[in-house]
Amino acid sequence: GVVGVLATARSLDGDLFRRTAARYGENIRVLTAVGEGFVELVEEDREQSPEAVETVRRVLEPMIREGADQIVLGCTHYPFLLPVFRQVIGERGVAVVDPSPAVGRRVGQLLDQYDLRAEKGATANYGFLTFADEAYRSRLECKAFG
DSSP states (O other): OEEEEEEOHHHHTSHHHHHHHHHHOTTSEEEEEEOTTHHHHHHTTOTTSHHHHHHHHHHHHHHHHTTOSEEEEOSTTGGGGHHHHHHHHTTSOOEEEOOHHHHHHHHHHHHHHTTOOOOTTOOOOOOOOOSSOHHHHHHHHHHHHO
């Protein structure tokens, strides 16, 4: 198969990505692309704009033309664009892989391994730290938690 990986430039240039691609990409072709403008679309609440569709199309179309049958989202911002990915891909048989659920399961395993899981019925306590202003932080919190 042909797997497309969408990520930030820094992630694609990192040792972790290179090691992972070498380890699991032996019998597949791995295409990579930077999701140029994706983070800005999400952070500026423009996921449902015509600009979002065009921005995603510009990045995905070359991967699809090169035969990608799966596209892996390699940035925490990218799942917010899933409806746009699906719109651009349409009925072309390309699967979009959101690793967020797997990451969540792994966090759960680590919480159990180190006995850090909260007691059942405990009240959730969230804390968000950012260098951004309060309005920006609040907007992202609403985006993530509704």
